[in-house]
Amino acid sequence: MTKTRIYVNGRFLKASVTGVQRYAYELLRTIDQLIDRGDPAVRDYEFIVLAPTGEIRELGTKHIEVRQAGRFGGQLWEQLSLPALSKDGFLLNLCNAAPLFKRKQAVTLHDAAVYSVPDTYSASFKLWYKTMFRVLGRTSPLILTCSNNSKDELVRHCGIRGDKIRVIYHGKEHVLQTGTSPEYPAQQGLERPFVLAVSSQSPNKNFRSIVRAAELIGDQGFDFVIAGGTNPKIFKSQETELGDHVRHVGYVADEELRTLYERAACFVFPSFYEGFGFPPLEAMACGCPVIASDTASLPEVCGDAVLYCDPNRPEDIAEKIAHVMQNPALQQQMKQQGLAQAAKFSWEKCAYETLAEVKKYAAGRTADQTARSDSRKVEA
Structure with missing residues (x-):
């Protein structure tokens, strides 16, 4: 035939x-x-x-x-x-x-x-x-x-x-099919708990608000890790240099990104607009608690498994990050909810x-x- x-x-x-x-x-x-x-x-x-x-x-x-x-x-x-x-x-x-x-x-x-x-x-x-x-x-x-x-x-x-x-x-299985790089966090000097963000050159991704949130929080015993190829200079505030607790690690390979997802205490994604939103789904699939914008498709993809923030208010992003980082029990609960939500997608x-x-x-x-x-x- x-x-x-x-x-x-x-x-x-x-x-x-x-x-x-x-x-x-x-x-x-x-x-x-x-x-x-x-x-x-x-x-x-x-x-x-x-x-x-x-x-x-x-x-x-x-x-x-x-x-x-x-x-x-x-x-x-x-x-x-x-x-x-x-x-x-x-x-x-x-x-x-x-x-x-x-x-x-x-x-x-x-x-x-x-x-x-x-x-x-x-x-x-x-x-x-x-x-x-x-x-x-x-x-x-x-x-x-x-x-x-x-x-x-x-x-x-x-x-x-x-x-x-x-x-x-x-x-979302692609993120689980790559290998891992267990030594990568130590190579980057990541010895403390950290909040992860994945950067892009697009203003839509709103990474200035992450840095502003980091400035508002200050050094409270955890680091902010920004992964991706974006020039770190764009993350510098006009008033303040980045603190030592904010690290830009540059481009990361797939196995390094998976390792960061798995090791992070939470993942923050304050994008203004997404048609779907791979990064928060990938993070949930790797067992990482997620803080995401309450805009566009993200509530549809993330369901009740994440903590939502207003991408236009760095103060709200900072408040949500601090809340998650100060609550290990909440982190564990969000991890389990995220894994269940990610399982709906294949x-x-x-x-x-x-x-x-x-x-x-x-x-x-x-x-x-x-x-x-x-x-x-x-x-x-």
Whole structure:
């Protein structure tokens, strides 16, 4: 029997790995595992990742071919070459972008950040993504997203019909599948309990408020550890130099990050906006108590397992950190609640739900046909 061909937009293999690319890698690797064990969900389907020519990152799949082809690179490749390369199959786009004029495709739009936190992006980036989201919302039969908060924002800002959008949560096992680096904390001189934050260059991540919270708390017998590639100079207050209890450890490898999650007394994540929010989910999966913003998708992902803070008030962040750090019993309770919350999310569940939706359209069904079918199921 001829298998239905599903192409995957592999432009993400050219990019550095952030949360969006992490989702693409983990979803495809999980689908590859389903193929390997002959799972019925993938038995009648062939998956091919199409990528631009030149140097790309390894996908690491056994059964999903990565095929490099086409002229151009970047957006030109995506808009001009990719539709031609995928003309005999259905196209799955996983990273917020897709060809504007291909009809037989699905696209994952992770958030509406260009509308919700516009100061994070350049004018040209915002213009292109706002245009693309609106066009794709009209032309693509299926839109995937990672939280109900993102779905609501895509409907509100982009005018996408709600019945075209399917919410499918991401997984967390990737953080548990890496090794650990037990010696890393000692190498960094981390002998005291510490609060962990993972930094980014994006103002949206709000790490200035963490440093301000650290200043408000002062040295109370624990350290603040900021991991990530951001220049530590941006964390310096205009009035005060960072104290010795605030440490910027720079870039960390995956096994070092997992070790920090596992050793930290708590993890603080005061982001202004997230479409999903990998870091707090990863921290919970590693048994680390979490303090997170009470905004956007974070309450949806973190549930009742974390302590929430107002990202606009460093005083509130400081109060919540001090409360957790002064209460070992609360830390243990939050650890257990976090592990239970993280257990609700898995890449296998994400893969099964994604396949179920994509398969409705890969055979040629339209959004209206699927909506009518779903409506009949509800009525029945």
